[in-house]
Amino acid sequence: RAGITVSEGLTILSEDYEDPDGFFACIRDISGKGGTLYDALCATQRVPEYMLNTVRLGERTGRLEDCLRSLAEYYDRRASLSSAVRSALLYPFVLIVMLAAVMVVLVTRVLPIFSEVFEQMGVELYPFTARLLSFGQWLTRTSAAIIGVLAVLAVAAVLVYAVPSARGAFVRLFRNKFGGRGLFREALTAQFASAMSTAMASGLNTEESLELAGRVISGVKSTDKALAKCREMLDNGESLEKSLSASGVLTSRESRLLTLGVRTGTADSVMAEIARRSEERALEDIDRGLSRLEPTLVVIISVIVGAVLLSVMLPLSGIMSSLG
Template sequence: MAEKVYTGRELSAFCLQVSILLKAAVPLDEGLYLMADDAPTEEEKKLLHTMGEDVELGDPFFESLERTGAFPPYVVRMAKLGQQSGTLDQMMESLADYYEKEYYMMKNIRNAITYPVMMVGMLLIVLFVLFTRVMPVFEQVYTQLGVQMSPLSQAASRLGGILSGAALVVFVLLAVAVAVAAIAAGAGKKLTIAHKLMERLKRNSKTARAAAGRRFTAVLALTIRSGMELEKGMALARELVDNSKVAEKIDVCSEKLQEGENYYEAMKESGLFSSFHIQLIKVGVRSGKMDEVMQNISDDYEQQADASIDAMVARLEPTLVAVLAIAVGLILLSVMLPLAGILAGVG
């Protein structure tokens, strides 16, 4: 296992650099040495230098990629396809574009999740402080003035403190569980419960399905463009889809292709695409432009994922604000009503 593993934007940058060097007619081994000289860490310098030596000795580039263990199997397979077809420069450029879009989509999803979670945490903290610290102070003040808060207000204060405290504890426990699951995933391990929960969320999440659809169609467009048969390209794209619901539909489509149905009918009957996308695919099959059609569908899925994220945040923000406003309003009413009684008595 390599010490240095390329992920996300690093993959995009690496593929783009290789593409630029190849288009500039720089020998690949020399290009890798140049990249090694500019590498930010010693591990990356060593890795790139080793790859340069392998290529200089006559090893194929894709074998050098695979030997390092630092690159995903998808990159290795597409590099092999590009090298065998003589289009390695174009293939690496396409991979750079794919991983850049993948990086920004995952970043948007993480941000969309992090922001509401932070708001929920802050809301619970504010409510807990109000019920357990602020309300008791007013109760003591009224007691000193010889006035009792209504039984309903007192009960609401106690219940609010208990519920907000319990919710805060649950929130912290969930945060710890998510952190543990993330650390385990980073170490290559899967926690059964967390994995099952994530699978269920992905199956029911419109954003996750759109992200999986984008990944599938982007890879399919790339494989078709490189000259790979659609069935083989679909099998490769299937390996990169981490949404079981989308994967099941891909399997159905593959089975229908194996049964002899044409591309259009197989994709239509699988339920993998919407009716609008199916019409585009029909045009693509007839015109021989399936790669362009799949790329357009991929871009559409990307826009759907972004729109779904924005809609989720747009719904959640006012909901949290409304909950906080109602809670604060009820607290103010329970505090101000006894005060109004005192002022009326003084008058």
Template sequence: MPVYRYRAISNSGETQQGDAETHDAAAARQQLRQRGLMLLDLREASATPSLFAGFDTSRRRVNSRELADFASGLAALLAAGLPLDRALAAMGREDKRSPLAGVAAKLREAVRRGQPLAQAMEAHGALFSPMQRALVQAGETGGNLAACLQRMAEMAERRVATVEALRSALVYPACLLVMALLSLVFIATVVLPQFHPFFEDAGVAMPLPAEILLGSGDLLRDYYYLLLPLLAALVWTAFRAARHPELRLKRDRLLLRLPVVGPLLAVLEAERLCRLLATLLHQGVALPAAWRLTLEGLGNAAFSASLELVAGLIRRGGDLAGGLANSPYLPATAIDLVAIGEQSGQLAAMLLRAADLIDLDAKRRTQRLLALLSPIVTVLVGALVAAVIATVFTALLSLNQLAT
């Protein structure tokens, strides 16, 4: 009988890890749910680790936009009065080319067998995060599944809008960098080699900057078939290292310490923290479990680590605002609003208010950063091009002196 290693959250917000010996993964999920645990991760303990275990192929095939459309469409069908199984069937027929079409069909089969939708989503943990499954479970328990799915879609839409805005703003600087690098490669591999025979015939060395650039061009031209696999190996190693908890924690701490970029990342994480926690509390999830799910939904490990002690404080009956004050990354205004929410019994509403205020601050910081980025990149690219041109002209002047 196989053994499955799990990581789950209890109703009190504690993270539990252990092994479950059952017939299959579905039985393991059912066993954990009967114990009142919310599953975060489940994998067979005896499985041989794959070379690409750090890469989640399911997650790569489905982006946030598709998830947002799926949740929004399903919410609209449920709000229109369709039963859940018929709504899932309609979502599966809507776009058969989408990977979520097959997922919708499998969810429908599980629902028709009597499983709750949240439990059916556990089999597709790479697509649906623990926070999203908790929202669905809260919606099914409270009878407002359509509203919970709409909340899920709104959060995904917000994330998509932020990413698309950043991508649009980075197109021009990225194009500048690519063109500058291509120009540098062209000069190093095509232009400067034309001068090298003249210096060899004269028995004189080329100027040092030209020698360096020429050597780089020779390396690219003669050993490109080795450099490309080496580059691919470096990228693969970087992705694997990012999956390692300790290395990821060090990387995220370094990112938060960067000037300008670090404070912006902290503000974005603070906004996500307040919004996720407010959404879960608004749907009736208990504060200890909601807090743990919120930390699981954050992207920066260092930011999450600074708030790990808050879970124990909540379980002991302490106030959330006092625990948040120990983090160096949360704005004082957000902490004050959380304290007001706890005192007035409107914690979810105050968290949403704090998330909106932090979102405005994040947008201002992002606009300032992007406004600075274009001129900085332009100056750097101009300096690079000027240095390359100066190198070429130095070589030409040296040739002229040899001729005279």
């Protein structure tokens, strides 16, 4: 829109951003020699299929600028939602690790000291305290093995994160296991609606848009099954909005909203609105879950620490009163 060519735009990007692996340079060189942006992106072998198909469609229809702007909005929404989901998973993990650390210190360092004191004074521990002490002794004996297992898991996690193929396999496994429920379903709905909006705005027909958007969220059994049913209904002559609703891809409310969009010729804008609402619901689910989880874990930590301290202090207070 600024009146510059693709190669000039890539030159500006390469000046503003670091390009250690030559990604921008590769695209700039190919497009500068007369190649299309689609050809240049394909040559890098690092661009998702959805982006490639959208760019190719934009070049064929002469709407490349609109397609690129739609892609920018799509990936911006996707990045913000992915960041929120990662935060939702990381926060409880950190709290659980802190809870485990507090418990380990109590049963392996604090309780043995009091146990020795009580043993010297001939005071018997409460059954609850004795069980915790036995658990702490077991942790001490097996600490080397536990640390080894944790180290192996940590190395495996680093490898999964560092190796793209391994990371992709883990993401597919995770999505297939949890993608069809709760927060993750809302995230998939947002991705699907956003992809449909971009495809429709780029000039694709209904079937092509559904096929392209379906690839974005593929890998979840329940979603793949719903999309297959939706395609079957479309092939049988059903409308897009009815097919998406009956197959379970969209809710009835979202389907009614899409019906209005189809009638008014603004289906792509309606899909973008559905994506925005799904993202908002996902973020609300995250906030609601965290608001419940934090006090719950704090209460658990307080109860455990309080129980341990009481089991130690009560016998100690009995000793002090007998001495007094």
